Amino acid sequence: MDRSSAEKRVRELHDLLSQYNYEYHVLDKPSVPDVEYDQLLTELKELEEAFPDLQSPDSPTQRVGGAVLDQFKKVTHRSPMLSLGNAFNEADLRSFDRRIRESMGDHVSYICELKIDGLAISLRYEDGLFVQGATRGDGTIGEDITANLRTIRSIPLRLRQPFSIEVRGEAFMPMSSFLALNEEKEKNAEEPFANPRNAAAGSLRQLDPRIAASRNLDIFLYGIGDPGETGVESQSEGLNLLSELGLKTNNERRVCPTIDDVISYVQEWTERRAELSYDIDGIVIKVNSLAQQEELGFTAKSPRWAIAYKFPAEEVVTIIHDIELSIGRTGVITPTAILEPVRVAGTTVQRASLHNEDLIREKDIRLGDHVIIKKAGDIIPEVVSVLKDRRTGEEREFQMPTQCPACESELTRLEGEVALRCLNPKCPDQIQEGLIHFVSRNAMNIDGLGEKVVAQLFREKLIEDVADLYRLTFDQLIALERMGEKSAKNLLEAIEQSKENSLEKLLFGLGIRHVGAKAAKTIAQYFETMDALAHASVEELLQIHEIGDKMAASIVLYFDNEDVRELLAELKEVGVNLTYKGPRLQKVTDTNSPLYGKIIVLTGKLVQLTRNDAKEKIESLGGKVTGSVSKKTDLLIAGEDAGSKLSKAQELGIEIWDENRLLEEISGQEV
Structure with a gap:
């Protein structure tokens, strides 16, 4: 066969095999027997071997390929993968509905989806081609597991339309695959997996894609990273679009006009969950309208427009x-x-x-x-x-x-607390737990430094504080029990990479009382350097809306400690970054701004500003933007088609501006 004929046949085989794969793994309606599929795949492999330049990344032959990885690379998600708040009973669901309707009025519908018990992942397509897949990680940064995800046959290597899109979903192990895997493990005298979720997560975090390929994983896609780019107006439309693109979605979803309909759906699947061929651990309930989702917004950890109902515990x-x-x-x-x-x-x-x-x-x-x-x-x-x-x-x-x-x-036992405390700062268990926290995913995120390794290093007196981690040598690590040469090199490389983390990672890792990951980022963004934060007063800290009296006092007390000052000097000496690397925060210097110190709500459609632009400008002038109207609200900015929030603000006598008035005040402050 000449090259021209081969090229034509390769294209034909791509189309045929992709269609058959879609029918089998997505629609669950195979149109040809397995033997015919295998014959066509063999023919394609032979053509690609004869004409290597005809092999492309989306070829059906490329499901398993590439070398074994040394480690997973980090991936920053284009938009955060947030976790959901939980509901455990009907009262929780009705409370969620009440909060939604207080903000949005009665014109709200929900969409209910089965909560798949697997591993949350993100897939990125460029012009229809699958280019990257990642784990959720900490919601902001995950791990690149593209090679392993390519082995899941229900993930198309090329979409049915040339979309550039980031989608989110849940990779899971069907119950049949789980039982077969554990049967094989027991035959080999290996410890079986505890449940399908652990098996799926363990499979996708294998450095050898061939292992993931052997595990017969599957996936359901449930969301779009930035649905605004697609033109869809609801979650249900978004799921329909994913299906049209050839992505596998779960067909058991249902749009529910009322919370009573939601509760009926929850009760139905509480009873029927055992019928499924895969594990679910609850129901996800979302406000269906994307415009309403945007208006409801987010808390620091989760969207206000969604909740996860968890099935009653066994x-x-x-x-x-x-x-x-x-x-x-x-x-x-x-x-x-x-x-x-x-x-x-x-x-x-x-x-x-x-x-x-x-x-x-x-x-x-x-x-x-x-x-x-x-x-x-x-x-x-x-x-x-x-x-x-x-x-x-x-x-x-x-x-x-x-x-x-x-x-x-x-x-x-401190006043007002039920817990007993050891107040000795030199307590070895406290120091060790602090080290474990410092290297954890949401803090410095040092791969290879799990609890057991930290305990081993501490026990061998190789580390006494976090600065000692950056003085570890290859000879020290290789002498440890069960530490191979490759593991030692990888660990040293991960420690070295962590020196470049932005300030908020270090700040959270230091374990300052009352300072969580979200607060650490806010503080780092505001002060920008560790030195500026270390010299901040309680009054300066209280200028940040999210910081209260207790946290401000705790931060000042922490940096007033001589041991802490010595530790920071050591960290600087070993090369750990002490500055913030993210987008800069415009500091509020004009306390006379009419927005300064005010709690502000945005509602309706803004014409000249995007919602995010308006929020950033308000915050740059000292205002705080929240998602719902209450007695604490100082000002409402009402755009076109403003609804229930405008009515509630009028009832409460809250000051109301239109977009033009906001623009006048912003431009007046910027002059």
């Missing part, structure tokens, strides 16, 4: 054999129940949190008790109650110690 009976104490990085002593191993919600549970001494006393928990345990939200094991009628008289009361189990310092 409850089982087991025995408490012992209670262990652990010391967290803030010195809090946490008791943990050591249980007779028991299966619950798909995993074997041996430990359950008891939270604090008061809970142990309140539930009258004793060593040897039979107890009912459950996984809160199907995740965290907790003790529900004690079966006192099963007591034999041999059960023993548990006494909390008066001294720290790690350093023997006296334990203290």
Whole structure:
């Protein structure tokens, strides 16, 4: 066959195989037997071997290819992949609906989707070609697992239209694949996976794509990164578009006009979940209108327009054999129940949190008790109650110690708190937990430094504080038990890369009391350098809307410590970045601005500004933009077709501006 004929046949085979693959893996309606598909695929492979230049990235032969990776690269998502707030009962769902309708009025409908129990991922297509796939990670930065995702046959390597689009979904392992995988593991005397979710996550984080390919994973797509670019006006339209593009969506979704319809859908699938060939752990409920989603906005962690209903947790009976104490990085002593191993919600549970001494006393928990345990939200094991009628008289009361189990310092209960604390800053367990926090994903994100490795380094006295991490050498690491040459090199490289992190990562990693990841970013963006923050007063910190008295006092107290100042000097000496690298925040210098210190709500359609532009300009002049009208609201900016928020503002007597008035004030301040 000459090249011209081969090129024509390759195109024909691409089209045929892609269509057959779509019918089999997306529509679940195969039109040809497997043997015919395999024959065509073999023919295509032979043509590509004879004419290598005809092989393209979207070829059906390229499902598994490429070398084994050394490590996964980091990927910054174009828009954040936020987590959802949870609902556990009908009351939670009705409360969610009430909040939505208070903001949007009664013209709201919802879309309900099955919550697939798998691994959240993002896929990026350029001109229809699949170019990158990533894990959710911390919501902002994930890991590039493109090679592994290419092995999932329900992911098209080329869309049915030449769209450039980023889509989100859930990769999962069907129950049949999970059972076959665990059967194989048991034959090989290997430990089986606890559940399909863990199996899917473990498969997609293999550095060898051939392993992922052997696991027969699947996917459902449920969202578009930036739906505004597509012209769709609702979540249901967005899902229909994904299907038209050849992406696999879940057909069990339903648009529900009322919260009663939502609750009926939830009840239906609570009963029917066992019928499915894959695991679900709840229902996702979203406001269907994208315009309403935008108006409702987001909190720091999750969208206000969506919630995840979690199925009732499975409850089982087991025995408490012992209670262990652990010391967290803030010195809090946490008791943990050591249980007779028991299966619950798909995993074997041996430990359950008891939270604090008061809970142990309140539930009258004793060593040897039979107890009912459950996984809160199907995740965290907790003790529900004690079966006192099963007591034999041999059960023993548990006494909390008066001294720290790690350093023997006296334990203290601070005023207003239920937790016991060790207040010794040199407590070894607190230091070790602080190190584990410092290297964690949301902090400095150092690959290869898990809890066990940190504990090993601390035990061997190779690290005593976070600065010591940056002084580790290859010879020190290679001498550690179970640390190979390649692992040592990768770890040193990851530590070196972490030096370049933006300031907010370091700030969160330092573990300042009351400062979470979101607050750390806000503070870093405002002060820009560690030195400026370290010299900030309480009054300066309170200029940031998100910072309250307690957090401001905690930050000032932290940087007033001589040991902290020495640690920062050490970090600077070893080359750790101490500056903010993200988009700069325009500082508010004019406290006479009419927007300064005001809580402002935007509603309706703005003509001359985008919603984000308006928000940025307001915040640059000292205003704070929120998503709903309340008695605390100072000002409403009403665009075209303003609805219930305008009516509510009028009822409450809140000052109202139109877009032109806002532009006048902004331009007057910018002159």
